[in-house]
Structure formats: C-alpha cells, structure tokens
Amino acid sequence: MMDAGPNITAIAVFVAFVSLSLFITWWASKKTHSAGEFYTAGGKITGFQNGLALAGDFMSAATFLGLTGLAFIGGADAMLYTVAITVSWAFILFAFADRMRNLGRYTFADVVAYRLHPERMRVLAAAGTLTVAVPYLIAQMVGAGSLIETLFNIPYLGAVMIVGTLMTIYVVFGGMLATTWVQVTKAVLLLAGGTMLLVLVFAKFGFSIDTLFQRAGDLHPRGRGVFLPGVLYNDPISIISLGLAFICGTAGLPHVLMRFFTVPDAQQARNSIGYAVGIIGYFQAAIMIVGIGAIALLIGDGEYVDEAGRITGGANMVSIHLSRLVGGEVFFGLIAAVAFATILAVVAGILLSASAAVAHDFYARVIRKGDISDDAEVKVSRIATVVIAGVAMGLSVLFQNVNVAILSTIALAVAASVNFPAIFLALFWSGLTTRGAVAGGVTGLVVVVVLIILSPTIWVNVLGNANAIFPYAYPTLFSVAAAFAVTIIISLTDGSERAATDRAGFPAQLVRSEIG
Amino acid sequence: MSDEADILADPEFQRILTLRSRWRWGLSGLLIGAYLIWAVGGIYYSAAYAAPFMGIALPWGMAVGLVIIALSIVLSIAYVRIVNRLEAEEIVERDKHQ
Known part of the structure; x- marks a missing residue:
C-alpha cells in the first residue's frame, strides 16, 4: 500500500502550505525589527489568534499521530494522556496566565528573575530552556524524518534538511510574528483535517457512538x-507520575510560556489560554474517538494489520491509514500533508524559544548585563537561531535510530522538574530565595537524568539489562518532589544577604503580578 | 514602592486578591483531583470502568474521562469570565484611588 508512489494531493497541499508559510514569513519580516518584535511579535497578537497558536504548539505530530496509535494499542489507557493534557492547560490558565503575563516581557526567565538574583536565575532558566528545547527539537525532527520518508518517499537526510531549513527561515526572518501565523495556519488545517476524519469515521458507524464502541x-x-484500564500502567505511582509529567511539564515548556507575552495584556493572555483549553480539549476527545474507531475499522479491514495484529508501518501510522480507508487517496494526501505541516510549525516555535534563551537571557542579560543595543540583540538572536538549528539537524541525523519517546519524556520531565518548580514558587511563595531556586533546579535536573537512565526505557531497552533499577517510565513524581523539597529547605535555611533582598521583593512583585 | 505599599494595604485590593486565589486554587484542585481519582481509580475498579455506560457500548471509564475534558473546558470559560469581571472592578477601584 505504501509504495504506491508519491501522493499528488499530499504534495500539492504540502507545497501550498510551504508557499503560504514563506509568504507569511516575507510579510512578517517587514514588521520584525526590534527585539520585542522578534521575540514576542510586539505583543500585538489577539487572544483568539494566540489561543490557536498555543493549541497548535501542543497539537504536534506526537499528539495527533502518537495518541491515535496509543488508543489503537492501549485502548482506554490512552485516555490517561488525553485527559491529563486537557487538565494541564486548564491548570496553566488558572495558576499561571495572569501573573506570568504581568511580570514577563520575552521569556519565562523574566518572571523568575523579577525579584531574585537576575544573572543566576537567567543562567538557570536558559539551561532549563535548552535542556527542554534541544531534545524536543530532535524528537520532532527524527519523527518527521521517518514520517516523511514513509509518506513522500524522500530520504531521511533530505527530510531533516527540509524541516531544518524551513524552520530556520521562519524564525530568522519572521521571528515570533511568522512563527505565530504559521502555527495558526497549521492549527486551522489540523483542526479541519481532524474534524473531517472524525466525521468520516463516525459516518462509517451511522453516527452511532454505540455501534462504534460495540464494533471495536x-x-x-x-x-x-x-x-479495561491498566494495560499500559497498573500501579498508582506510574499513573501519578504520568499525570504530573503532563500537568507540571506543560506548564514548564518554554515555547508555550513564551506565547503569554505575544498578547497586549493579562486579560488577553487569559482569554487566549481559555481558547486553547477549548480547542485542545475538543481535539483530545476527537483523537480518542478516532483511535477507538481505528480499532473497529483497521482490524475489520485487515489490509493494514498483519497476522500478529500489528499495524503496517508502526503505530504512528494509524491515523494515516485510517484517513486513506475512510476518505480515499485525496483525503489521505491531505492528512499526510497536514502531519508534515504540523511538525514544521511546532519546531519553529521551539527553535525560537531556544534562541531567545541563548540570545536574550544568556548573552544580552548575563554576558552583556543588559548593555546591548536592540539591533545587536536581534542580530545575536538570528545567529543563535542558525547555530541551534544546525546543531539540532546534526544531532537528528546522528540519533536517527533513537527512540523518539525517550527524548520527549526527557523534555517533558525536565520542564516539570526544573522550570516548573522555579516558576511556581517564584510566583506564589514569598520565602523563595535565589540559592533555593538554583539548588532545586539543579536537583530536579540531576534526578530526572539519573532516573531516566535507570528506568526501563534506557536501562532495559537501550542498555539491554534484564531489569530496570527504577521501574517507572516517568520519573516526575520523584523528581518534582525532590526539586520542590530542596528548593524549600535551602530557601528556608538561607541566611545570606541576597536572601533578604529576594524575600523583601515579594510584596512589590505581588502587586505588579496582580495589576500589571 | 510606596505606591505598591498603598495598593497592598488597600482592603479592596486584598478582597480581590483573596477572591482570585480562591478561584485559582479551588478550580485547579478540583480538576487535578478529579483527574487523579479517575486515573488511579482505573487500577482498582477496572471492571466497572470497562462496563457499558448507560446501555451504550461506550465504557464508563472513558465516559467519565470525556466528562473531565468537558469540565476543564467549562471551568476555563467560567474562570476567564469571573476574573475578567474582577479585573474590571479592580480597575474602577484603582481609578477612584488616583
């Protein structure tokens, strides 16, 4: 089935998307001059546009392709993910939206550095950003490479070059404005494609949810x-860890947090995340129905499933096969092109957050201590973008055969254990000190890395040992708890002069964070 | 600085601060609590989770999962409306101050 040659619709839709995205970038480049325009589109994005872009950031190929596949394999258990994802976005809205927007300018580092030691906190935040962004970028690009190889018959290396070059062009020339509009375009395409898939699948069962689940x-x-739940995970610790990875991890993703600053004020930040929750919730629910529909249709059809019940081309291909089965070659081409567009839009956002961490937080604020012109900072950001993209492309070629899930787990777990505790305590706990935040961040990072190495994903699957020393897939319950505990204990026992300044700064920060 | 101390001491600001934090932690706790109870409950009541939901083949566990997704959306809309209104009050209050 897959060797039928390149699909004309797929190529046409993809070429149309790329042309439109390059046009957007050209348009955005004329409006992107200052650092504020480069990092946050000058704060001129509306709440609804930003809501679509935020939803787009999270509706990556991993959620669209990965979760449908997971529903196919894990059945009801896949819902542990889709519900956690929706709840995590509502939590970001309640806990972070207002205060983040009121305190920050370009990156989440602005928020953690507000009353704490600026240079030390920015170094921590920049390190936290890069340890999230780089594995995430590689995970997306490796996934993209294999997907494009299968869908378009383009060799892996070529696919990585296409994705890497396009994301660099978007960010270097169009900054946040281009990145946002490419993301909005893709979000609309993905929502439309996903909804069509849902309707077509549903139509196969006479629009009866009863028949669909019965047949599956x-x-x-x-x-x-x-x-039956308990197929993927059957102990409370694994399940709580998984929940925390998504709830705290999403709230610690730098490219998501950066979008809070692209809107004019706290009210728009709040509205935009409200829209994002609605869009993401709808999409997650749709994915579950499509995934269960896939069980009924693909197993029923037999053409896409081998004797052992395995799906041709791997579990990630479930929604792709399904689109061909319910919608024919044209619809299949559309969904394949949308999956490709999804990856492009997501990597651009991650790349921009990494470049802001290096150029703004590290270079402009720590090395130059703020003594840098706007023009020079934008130039440094563009250089940083090219360098980071080059490194990510190189590593994607080197790590072609690495398990994408490991990289995504690392990225999410680091976001939950390093970035999240620092932001959370900086916003809500007057007792937080710089020393506590740095000690907690380092603890979180070390615990995550050590536990992931000792976990089944690396200790057994990669290193070939018989039993994992740490038996859980996600380390977050332990690493988040360790990071919080160390941050709080060190802060409480911190008698330094800096600690007094840190604590004294809280009332002023509180007022600013509430009223903007 | 004294401006901020003034605002902080204002009982109206304190009232709004308390209200906002009540909504913030109340809604967060409700949703995260519902998620964890539902997720962990699946291990102990798996048969009940797989049972048909009110006469249709949709399993109970997934039906409740869909309800938690819907609840997240509804509570998010409610939160946005409540806090937007509180913020409007706050701005009126601040203007009176000046």
Whole structure:
C-alpha cells in the first residue's frame, strides 16, 4: 500500500502550505525589527489568534499521530494522556496566565528573575530552556524524518534538511510574528483535517457512538478487554507520575510560556489560554474517538494489520491509514500533508524559544548585563537561531535510530522538574530565595537524568539489562518532589544577604503580578 | 514602592486578591483531583470502568474521562469570565484611588 508512489494531493497541499508559510514569513519580516518584535511579535497578537497558536504548539505530530496509535494499542489507557493534557492547560490558565503575563516581557526567565538574583536565575532558566528545547527539537525532527520518508518517499537526510531549513527561515526572518501565523495556519488545517476524519469515521458507524464502541469491542483481539484500564500502567505511582509529567511539564515548556507575552495584556493572555483549553480539549476527545474507531475499522479491514495484529508501518501510522480507508487517496494526501505541516510549525516555535534563551537571557542579560543595543540583540538572536538549528539537524541525523519517546519524556520531565518548580514558587511563595531556586533546579535536573537512565526505557531497552533499577517510565513524581523539597529547605535555611533582598521583593512583585 | 505599599494595604485590593486565589486554587484542585481519582481509580475498579455506560457500548471509564475534558473546558470559560469581571472592578477601584 505504501509504495504506491508519491501522493499528488499530499504534495500539492504540502507545497501550498510551504508557499503560504514563506509568504507569511516575507510579510512578517517587514514588521520584525526590534527585539520585542522578534521575540514576542510586539505583543500585538489577539487572544483568539494566540489561543490557536498555543493549541497548535501542543497539537504536534506526537499528539495527533502518537495518541491515535496509543488508543489503537492501549485502548482506554490512552485516555490517561488525553485527559491529563486537557487538565494541564486548564491548570496553566488558572495558576499561571495572569501573573506570568504581568511580570514577563520575552521569556519565562523574566518572571523568575523579577525579584531574585537576575544573572543566576537567567543562567538557570536558559539551561532549563535548552535542556527542554534541544531534545524536543530532535524528537520532532527524527519523527518527521521517518514520517516523511514513509509518506513522500524522500530520504531521511533530505527530510531533516527540509524541516531544518524551513524552520530556520521562519524564525530568522519572521521571528515570533511568522512563527505565530504559521502555527495558526497549521492549527486551522489540523483542526479541519481532524474534524473531517472524525466525521468520516463516525459516518462509517451511522453516527452511532454505540455501534462504534460495540464494533471495536467485537473486533479487538482482547475483545471488550480493550476498554479495561491498566494495560499500559497498573500501579498508582506510574499513573501519578504520568499525570504530573503532563500537568507540571506543560506548564514548564518554554515555547508555550513564551506565547503569554505575544498578547497586549493579562486579560488577553487569559482569554487566549481559555481558547486553547477549548480547542485542545475538543481535539483530545476527537483523537480518542478516532483511535477507538481505528480499532473497529483497521482490524475489520485487515489490509493494514498483519497476522500478529500489528499495524503496517508502526503505530504512528494509524491515523494515516485510517484517513486513506475512510476518505480515499485525496483525503489521505491531505492528512499526510497536514502531519508534515504540523511538525514544521511546532519546531519553529521551539527553535525560537531556544534562541531567545541563548540570545536574550544568556548573552544580552548575563554576558552583556543588559548593555546591548536592540539591533545587536536581534542580530545575536538570528545567529543563535542558525547555530541551534544546525546543531539540532546534526544531532537528528546522528540519533536517527533513537527512540523518539525517550527524548520527549526527557523534555517533558525536565520542564516539570526544573522550570516548573522555579516558576511556581517564584510566583506564589514569598520565602523563595535565589540559592533555593538554583539548588532545586539543579536537583530536579540531576534526578530526572539519573532516573531516566535507570528506568526501563534506557536501562532495559537501550542498555539491554534484564531489569530496570527504577521501574517507572516517568520519573516526575520523584523528581518534582525532590526539586520542590530542596528548593524549600535551602530557601528556608538561607541566611545570606541576597536572601533578604529576594524575600523583601515579594510584596512589590505581588502587586505588579496582580495589576500589571 | 510606596505606591505598591498603598495598593497592598488597600482592603479592596486584598478582597480581590483573596477572591482570585480562591478561584485559582479551588478550580485547579478540583480538576487535578478529579483527574487523579479517575486515573488511579482505573487500577482498582477496572471492571466497572470497562462496563457499558448507560446501555451504550461506550465504557464508563472513558465516559467519565470525556466528562473531565468537558469540565476543564467549562471551568476555563467560567474562570476567564469571573476574573475578567474582577479585573474590571479592580480597575474602577484603582481609578477612584488616583
């Protein structure tokens, strides 16, 4: 089925998307001069546009392709992910939206550095950003490379070059304005494509949710057992860890947090995340229905599933196969092109956040201590973008065969254990000191890395040991707890002069964070 | 600085601060609590989770999961409206001050 040659619709839709995105970049480049315009589109994005862009940041190929595949394999358990993702966005709205927007300018580092030691906190935040952004970029690009190889018959190296070059062009020339509009375009395409897929799948069952679930239960090798929870994880620690990885991790993703600053004020920040919750929630629910529909349709059809019940081309291909089955070659081409567009838009946002961490937080604020012209800072950002993109492309070629899930786990776990505790305590706890925040951040990072190495994903699957020393897939319950504990204990026992300044700064920060 | 001390001491500001934090932690706690209870509950009540939901083949566990997704959306809309209104009050209050 897959060797039928390049799909004309896929190529046409993809070329149209790339042309439109390059046009957007050209348009944005004429409006992008200052550092504020480069990092945050001058704060002129509206709440609704930003809501779409935020939702787009999270509706990556990993969620669209990965979660449908997971629903196919894990059945009901895939919902542990989709519900956690939606709840995490509502939590970001309640806890972070207002205060972040009122305190920050370009990056989340502005917020953690507000009353704490500016240089030390920015070094920590920049390190936290890069340890999230680089594995995330590589995960997306490796996934993109293999996907494009399968869908368009383009060699892996060529696919990585296309994705890497396009994301660099968007960010270098169009900054946040181009990145946002490319993301908005893709979000609309993905929502439209996903909704069409949902409707077409539903139509196969006469729009009856009863028939759809009945058929899935009848056809699955485990029968109605596919709806039993506990297939992927069956102990409370794994499940709580997974929940924390998404709830705290999403709230610590630098490219998501950066979008708070692209709107004019706290009210628009709040509105935009409100829109994002609605869009993401709808999409997550749709993915679950499509995934269960895939069980009924793909197993029923037989053409896409081998004797052992495995899906041709791997679990990530579930929604792609399904689109061909329910919508024919044209719809298949559309979905394939949208999946490609999704990856492009997501990597551009991550790249921009990494470049802001290096150029703004590290170079302009720490090395030059703020003594740098606007023009020079934008120039440094553009150089940083090219260098980071080059490194990510190189590493994607080197790590072609690495398990993408490991990289995504690392990125999310680091965001939850390093960035999240620092931001959370900086916003809400007057007792936080610089020494505490730095000690907690370093602890979080070390615990995450050590536990992931000792976990089944690396200790067993990569290093070939029989049993994992740390038996859980996600380290977050332990690493987040350790980071919080160390931050709080060190802050409480911190008698330094700086600690007094840190604590004394809280009332002023509180007023600013509430009224802007 | 004294401006900020003034605002901080203002009972109206304190009232709004308390209200906002009540909504912030109340809604966060409600949703995260609902998620954790639902997620961990699946291990202990798996048969009930897989049972058909009110006569249709949709399993109970997934139906409740969909409800938590819907609840996240509804509470988010409610929060945005409540806080937007509180903020409008706050601005009126601040203007009276000046």
